[in-house]
Amino acid sequence: MRGFMPMRRAAVVAIAGALVAWHAPAQAQNNKTVLIPCVCELSGAGAVSGTNYRDGAHIAVNEINAAGGILGHKIVMHDYDTQTNPMVSRALVQKVVDAGAYVVMGTVYSGSTDVNMLVTEHAGVPQITGSEAPDITQKGDPYIFRTSSGSEKDIPALVDYFTQTLKVKKVAVEWVQNDFGKGGHDLFVQAIRKAGVQVVADVPSEQGQVDFSPDVAKIKQSGAQAVFVYVNEEEAARFLKEAKKQALTVPLVGDVTLTDQKVIELAGPAAEGAIAHVGLTVSAPVPSIQEFVAKFRKIYHHNTDHNGIKGYIGVYAIKYVTEMIGTFDRKAFAAKMHGLTLDAKKYPGMLLTTSWDKTGELSRESFMTQVKGGKAVVIATIPAN
Amino acid sequence: MAQFLQVLLSGLATGSIYALAAVGFSLVWQAAQAVNFAQGEFVMLPAFLVLIGEHWLHWPLWAALLFGFALSILLLGLAFKRLIVQPFGPDGGLPLVIATMALSILLKEAVKTFYGAEAEPFPSLLPNGTFHVGGAVVSVRDVLNLLAALAVVLLLTLFLDRTKTGRQMQAAAQNPGVAEILGVDVARMTLYAFLLNAALAAVASFLITPVYLAKFSNGESLGIVAFIAAIIGGFNRIRGALVGGLLIGVLDNLTATYVTLSYRAALPLVLLIAVILWRPQGLLGDEEARIV
């Protein structure tokens, strides 16, 4: 008897838990709604990106629903937390696909998207991801679409900047050893070498690293004429502070993060002079983006990063494309979106004119920005490619 | 040479912060046989309490600091002992370890949910300048951090060795049974150890957060480094934790500069395994004290 009891309890718990699990979301679907779930990193290492992506998406959902929905259907968006765990993300995408999702929003972390896009591809459900790793759109998956361009799109602009604007022959690379940093690092090192520039210091750092003094000391010693910095926000701020402390005076150039408002706030005066190529940025000197950023702050009482914008335009893209095809047809949706350009003048929810190619890769115009007087200022505009 | 000096000095500055966390950790370990898996979060939290005072209650910095310090002692000292450690009795064992792991999740999640997931700047309490030593650039802040850590450990050692209360704490930690028959208030002495740990964590928090930035996940690596520092140095010695902390800070930087960057995190781990296997009492510890 004693041996048997716990097992029965286990079964009861398992069954009770499972019942809760599979009945809740299914009811949401009736004929006047459309299910667009958001599967995101709400906890774990990717929580900041994931929550911003979700919050941005919800702003769009509320606006669209207030204006009558998509083709008269109200959007129902439930949030699912992947815990930044690829295995969980796959389970959750499977779950929302089973529940009849029209289009899936998320995930932001490339490691997760790599896994769960297998599920949407298999089921033929379009997925609007926030991931920027190059391989996402290189797998021939017809149902994956980006909300910002992959890092491989940014690299040519950066290489041009090092070779043509800065005219340097020796660079150092400071990068973070996660899938984001490694993706950028590999592409950049390959491209800059091809352009005849020598990489004199290749410095990997840990995610969450706090002491950047050996990194900066190594770069200083290497005689690099400029540094390519490819790390996440807090690490970027710590790196900038250490660089300032050790009086590293060569240009520091990054992608997206280095001139991010958050980094400027965290690094204070140490951020002054930092340069970055930004695709989609909250500091872009474009009225539509500034309006969105203000709107976000008003609703959530904190600032968003570019992931908030990605979530927002992702949902609007779903609306516009669906209205173009006139029906909730997943296959037609994916077909329509390939090779599509949405002009921001006609489709204001896109904030900036945006195009997708046949792989789901995205392009729009981008900017070179530099921190001047505590603000990121655009120093050059790079057309869409 | 300038490079060597540079990373050595930076390593000492970082190591001094590890040392503060490690000292408190070994105090609690000795006093209550409790390995606190939430130690890293104990260093993360006080900075956020200050930020709450500053940004939510709109108090001046000094009041916010005082508020953060007092609340840390209350929450991480008193409440931690009463609500989490005490119910387990004298030998908490594994369930107590699990409870502190759960506490670390709770603290992280609470900060993330109620304050925010993004890193926040933290006001610097120390002057910002830099000066040059033999070609290395040293910030005043780093030097002051190091001095502060040394001073705290020195004062603590003096307190434990030179005052009657300190010696009662030592007796209560080393041999609670004897302390009790001599009339030492063992429960009170144990409480002092918890309060001291909370105070040290708060000091460490205020010193490092201007550099580390305030983030809910700051404790994750710091907690582990504190364990490692305490064990390497010898957990039954206050100055062992100090030496362990400084050693890890310096070795970490030297490895990163001269040996390997991808494996920079491996060195303290290898050192830890080696110390545990060949000298479990730690580099400075003595053998007579019990091994938990």
Next chain:
Amino acid sequence: MLELSDIRAGYADVQILNGVDLALRPATITTVIGPNGAGKSTLFRAIFGLIRVRSGSIRFGAEEITNEKPARLLARGIAYVPQGRNVVARLSVRHNLELGAVTLADQSLVAPRIEAVMDRFPALRQHQARKAGDLSGGQQKLLEIARALLLDPKLLLIDEPSIGLSPNLVRDVFKVLQGLRDAGVTVLMVEQNTKAALAISDDGLVLELGRARMHAPAAQLLADPAVGRLFLGAAIEG
């Protein structure tokens, strides 16, 4: 002096003392004898408030002291030297002595009293700066006794003082106890070396299965053939 009536106490589910009655005469040495598991050490722990007395009462002089905390009992003039090693190894000899006086209300008395006990135990004065853990076993035991004397106790509970000591040291310890008795201190002792202990005692108490079987002058117990067969012979042979 010390009066126990119908004391019951034990650990968790096991009751060890099953109704102990005892009255000590002032300024005497009383040795408790009995087989292993009779509850000798438990009796001391119960008197000194280290385990809960479940029923019965303990009186010291005119006062009820059942289940009082050690710190209170020390203040009343009861000191306890448990069996085994009980020094704080990493503190110096002098600091160990000081610890014996933490409950003393007037801390200005501590220094002179330490001087006084060091007069009594010159070896301790000689080693006062050394770590207690570095002393020999016998010296540690002397340190413990000295530490117990700092508060000028009226009653000394001492458990197995001779374990691990050389015969010379045992003699020294017994001499100290006799000296204390002569100075008016009441001593209650458990001792495996029963014959030698009874020889210096005034009274003896036979404890068996958690009850006091016999309480009589030591000489009478030494002469009792039944006691000798049951409790003394084994101890001497073993």
Next chain:
Amino acid sequence: MRGHREAIGVAVVVAALIVAPLGQGNYIAYLLCSWLMLAIAAMGLNLTLGYAGRISLAQASFIGIGAYATSIVTLAHYPWVLGMAVGVVLCFVVGLLLGFPALRVRGHYLAFVTLAFNSLFFLVARNEDWLTGGTYGLSGMPRPRIGPVSTSGQLAFYYFTLAVALLAAVVLRLIVRSPWGRAFKALRENEVRAESLGLDVRRLTLLAFAIGSAYGGLAGAIEAPLVQYIDPGSFDVVQSLSLLLMVVVGGLGEFWGPVLGSAVAVLLPEALRVTAAYYLMLYAIAVILLMTRCPGGLIGLARRIAARPARRRGAAVS
């Protein structure tokens, strides 16, 4: 009598597990697979920690070794069985080696040695791209074929996982019930006594580590084809801590403890999804309360509740 009832109970549960995913869609089948996978790993940890009393904070690294071995072998188009065998044997050997520190130190010290091992494993998995794919990880592992039957469908893979898990449970049951198992328990209760009973404490300790680790490897061999993607982050120290939590929350040293503990860990986020951001906090508070009130875990709690009326009846009679 007792054995008989237990047999019926197990039969009912197995029957329930067989029908559980029917008609429930892929998600439930997937969820049940991850539960069974974690249960296998937790069972192994329970053998090392719950039965033999040696703590290990490295179980996730063994899942990792099993998963990488299986992935590398199956991505090279060799059968899953081979990958699984390589992974399990590798874990057994590495577990044996990791058992050596357990001969010298225990308790918190052993916890830190194993924790350090897990961190080192993470670094190697991340840095040695040539073997492990580095931060990008490995993906696209095929699911096994059993003769002509492919398990690439979610339901088929569930039954495959269930079969493996049941087999693993039966083997563990045999181990626990064997003289070995009793020796493990003796080792946990009192090492000196175990030695005096003539048990070879050295060999038992090493075996406890090796077998527990091999179970981790088996779980990894399931995880690779289940998720079809692995990266170093899936096997870091945090995962080891959460496995430890599962074992202790379920009930340390209880045969069904890890099964229950992993079920709670997998299903609780689902059950508490209404509480959104607060669920981890609620879970943490629940664990703290459980540990302070009932260190025996959920099974200990169930026992206590089951025993209470009996005790009351007993009291009334006396």
